[in-house]
Amino acid sequence: MYLKTLHLRQFRNYREQQVDFLAPKTILVGDNAQGKSNLLEAVELLATLRSHRAMRDRELVLDGETAGQIVATLQRETGITDLGITLRNTGRRTVALNSETLRRQLDFLGVMNAVQFSSLDLELVRGGPGQRRNWIDTLLTQLEPIYAYILQQYNTVLRQRNALLRQQNASSSGAEPQIDLAELAVWDSQLAAIGARVIRRRARVLDRLAPLAQSWHQAISNHTELLDVKYAPNVPLEQDDSAVVQQAFLDKLGQRAIAEQHQGTTLVGPHRDEIEFIINQTPARQYGSQGQQRTLVLSIKLAELKLIELVIGEPPLLLLDDVLAELDLNRQNKLLETIQDRFQTLITTTHLGAFDTQWLKSSQILTVESGHIKF
Amino acid sequence: MEAKQQVGLCSVCFHLSADPVCEICRSPSRDPDTVCVVADSRDVIALEKTREYKGKYHVLGGLISPMDGIGPDQLHISPLVRRISQQKIQEVILAISPSVEGDTTTLYVGQLLKPFTKVTRIAFGLPMGGDLEYADEVTLARALEGRRELE
Ligand SMILES: Nc1ncnc2c1ncn2[C@@H]1O[C@H](COP(=O)(O)OP(=O)(O)O)[C@@H](O)[C@H]1O
Ligand SMILES: [Mg+2]
Ligand SMILES: [Zn+2]
Numbered sequence: 001m002y003l004k005t006l007h008l009r010q011f012r013n014y015r016e017q018q019v020d021f022l023a024p025k026t027i028l029v030g031d032n033a034q035g036k037s038n039l040l041e042a043v044e045l046l047a048t049l050r051s052h053r054a055m056r057d058r059e060l061v062l063d064g065e066t067a068g069q070i071v072a073t074l075q076r077e078t079g080i081t082d083l084g085i086t087l088r089n090t091g092r093r094t095v096a097l098n099s100e101t102l103r104r105q106l107d108f109l110g111v112m113n114a115v116q117f118s119s120l121d122l123e124l125v126r127g128g129p130g131q132r133r134n135w136i137d138t139l140l141t142q143l144e145p146i147y148a149y150i151l152q153q154y155n156t157v158l159r160q161r162n163a164l165l166r167q168q169n170a171s172s173s174g175a176e177p178q179i180d181l182a183e184l185a186v187w188d189s190q191l192a193a194i195g196a197r198v199i200r201r202r203a204r205v206l207d208r209l210a211p212l213a214q215s216w217h218q219a220i221s222n223h224t225e226l227l228d229v230k231y232a233p234n235v236p237l238e239q240d241d242s243a244v245v246q247q248a249f250l251d252k253l254g255q256r257a258i259a260e261q262h263q264g265t266t267l268v269g270p271h272r273d274e275i276e277f278i279i280n281q282t283p284a285r286q287y288g289s290q291g292q293q294r295t296l297v298l299s300i301k302l303a304e305l306k307l308i309e310l311v312i313g314e315p316p317l318l319l320l321d322d323v324l325a326e327l328d329l330n331r332q333n334k335l336l337e338t339i340q341d342r343f344q345t346l347i348t349t350t351h352l353g354a355f356d357t358q359w360l361k362s363s364q365i366l367t368v369e370s371g372h373i374k375f
Numbered sequence: 376m377e378a379k380q381q382v383g384l385c386s387v388c389f390h391l392s393a394d395p396v397c398e399i400c401r402s403p404s405r406d407p408d409t410v411c412v413v414a415d416s417r418d419v420i421a422l423e424k425t426r427e428y429k430g431k432y433h434v435l436g437g438l439i440s441p442m443d444g445i446g447p448d449q450l451h452i453s454p455l456v457r458r459i460s461q462q463k464i465q466e467v468i469l470a471i472s473p474s475v476e477g478d479t480t481t482l483y484v485g486q487l488l489k490p491f492t493k494v495t496r497i498a499f500g501l502p503m504g505g506d507l508e509y510a511d512e513v514t515l516a517r518a519l520e521g522r523r524e525l526e
Contacts, residue, residue, distance in 0.1 A: 156475040163441035183439065183447055186482045190475065 001112065001314045002075040002344050003043065010061060010068035011087070012038035013371035023364040024341045027355070028348045030368035036348035039368070040116065040319045042070045043346065046083050047114035047317070048138050049095070049105060049148070057087045066090075074112050077314055081111055109145035113308050117301045118321035124300065125277055125284055125293045132275040139304055140205050143311050147201055154194045154270070161187040162265050169264030191269060192249035196242055198270040199233050199249075203240065205307075206231045206275065212303035217279075220295045220334050225279050227296060234272035298331055302338055318345040325354040387458070389434040389451045391416040399432060406430040408465040412455065412484060414438050414477065422470065425516040430468075433458065438476040439483060452484060460491045468522055469496040485525040495522040 003021055008014040013035045028036045041051050041060075054060050061068040067088045074081045084096040085108075094101055095108040102108055123131050140147040164187060210229040217227035231237075235249045252268045253260075260267050277284040279292055288296065308316040318339060324332060324347055336359070339345050348368075352360060367374040384390070385397035392398070399405060399419075409430030413419055419432050435450045459467060467488050471477040485494045498521035 153475055157479075160441050160475065160479070164446075167441060167444075167446075180446060182486070183483060186439075186479050186486075187441075189482070190479055 001077075001316065003112070003317060004073045004075050004080075006039070006042065007071040008039070008042055008069075009071070010065045011042055011070055012060060012062065012068075014038065015062060015371065017371070017373055019366070019373055021344070021346075021364065023362065024343075025339075025345045025347065025359070025363040027352070027360070027363045027365045028346065028368050028373075029350070029352055029365060030348075031350060034368045035371045035373075036368050037118075037321050038371075039373075040118075040321050040346060040348060043072075043114055043317065043319055044116050045070060045085060046072055046074075047112045048141055049085070049093075049109060050138055050141070052116065052118075052120075052134075052138075057091050057093065058089045060087045061089055072112070083108070083111060106145055106149050109141060109148055110312075113142050113312055113314075113316035114319055115301055115304045115308065115316055116319040116321065117297075117323050118319075119323050119326055120321075121297045121301070121323070122293055125288065125296055129272075129274040133271075133273055136202055136205065136275060139209075139307075140201055142308060142316075143205060144201065150194060150197050150201070154191075154198050157187065157190045157194055158266055158269065158271055161191055165260055165266065166264040168261060188250060188253050189246075191266070192246045192253070195235065195249055195269045196245040199235060199237055199245055199273070200240055200242065202270065202273065203231050203233065203237055208310075209300075209303050209307055212306050213299045216299035216302045216334075217295060220299060220331060221292075225292065225295070226281075227284075227299060228276075228278040228281075229300075230276040230278060232274040232276050234269060234274075294327065294331065298327065298335060302335070305338070305343060315343045318343045320345060320347045322348055322350075325349055325351070384434075388432045389436060389454070390419050390432055404429075408463065409468065410459065410464055410466075411468045411470050413470050414472070414480070418470065421512075421515060422519070425512045425519065427516040427519055430466075435471075435480065435484070438471070438474070439480045440476045447483060450480075452487070455484070456487050456491075459488050464492045466493045466495060468519070469494065469525065470519070471496075473499040481525070489525070494525045496525050497522045 005021065006019045008017045019039070028039060030036055041053065045051055051060065067086060069087070070085045072083045074083060082098050084099070086094040093105065095105050096102060097108065097111065124135055137147070137151055141151075164184060206229060213229050214227050217225060235245065235252055237245060238248065239245075249268065256267045277296055279288055279296065282288070284293060284296055305316060305318060324335070327335065336356070349355070352365070382391055382393055385392040385400055386395050387400045388397060390397045390399065406429050410433050411422065411428060411430055412433045412435065413422070414435050414437060416434055419434060422428050433451070433455045435452065435455070437445055437450055439445060439447060439450070469481045469485060471481045481496055485496070488494050497518040499518055
């Protein structure tokens, strides 16, 4: 797929900016804090309706304004689509395809696909499990848009159940414990039913991603390292069967019931899942060298590209935020070999010096300066 | 200044009503053996527009939502159970929007009523923005027709 144009209106530090992408590779060059990552963030939003760095839509809207807009034209094998997102300080979003506002945001997902790779992604290996859940959820949302809906439902049930546990917790510290077991039982079954869907989808996508990541890692490490990507669900997953997973979920809720009432929060479920990265039988998070961790993240990103291409049938966009200069020549070359001209790639950098001259020649180079783009 | 007419709730079904018992509950032409349970009076109005439903109603007055401090005790659930257990009701239709809170309320109420009568729920697909109120009449009529027994 090919992003032909992008128009930013009151988005981050852009007041009004049109960008036409004229080559499969675009390099955005500029000093720090000029708006390079902001532009990639706009593309990320078009693909996932999520931003990995904004907590609220208010942050995405140009300071002093109440609303902003991202508009794009995407070429796919099936035809050309216009995409539009309107972001508001209030948090209410509107999405449109071909100028028609959609009633469900869900229907916006899956139209455009992108893999984002930034220097922050080392956190995927080093950071806490929440980072890895977030990563797999973003990927799943692109592969199976309905997942966004399932996840949102799960989070709602979780918040509701936590609120109930907190109330009971507060009331039981008084004289009379007031526990509506019938109500809790309904929330339990809701949590288990929706949670099982989250767990099974995460398991399935990791099953497909793991061998791809493994072979990339092998290739980049010149066959010296074996990478295992392992799903470690909080609720044991013995069988990919909805009834079995739900039962295991309810069983574990039963085991942790007293602890949950004590702590006033839900201790069981996919919000506590972990994804383990293991290199040569050693957990990469604690023991991996910096080099191993970099190889790992690159392998995972390349695996994401491949998997999306396999599932969607078209190569997704690749967004490289400041990351190319940080890779050594071997890793850079592996990445560039893969990309070639098949994946439209947007690259940000502060200096063009780190790039191969051949590359520079075949790329469109845009200069970014305080919310303006110069051609 | 003209005094506003006080609109209260029907003492039987909790639908908005100026009288102690509402028009629908009083009507001799409505089927007394079927009760349709909804979250809000606006849902009664939406269902009435379909002209498809001939039974009576029961308005819960909201949905179970611990985050908003709403538990079963804050809703008109006990009077519903009393009503269904004391009369010969053939069928209770749960017509509650399929949000997380709506589903929870449906399951909770359904379990309380099942010992007394047949309990069905109306057929919904993925919610659009959520409420019965916004579903058009054709969709609602079809959902009512396609109702299934609650598991
Ligand atoms: N909502 C906003 N309104 C105006 N400026 C913003 C907004 N959000 C971020 N910025 C500005 O954007 C700049 C950061 O842009 P970014 O794309 O992250 O930089 P870089 O070019 O280094 O990648 C900062 O100067 C920041 O103040
Ligand atoms: Mg940046
Ligand atoms: Zn009435």
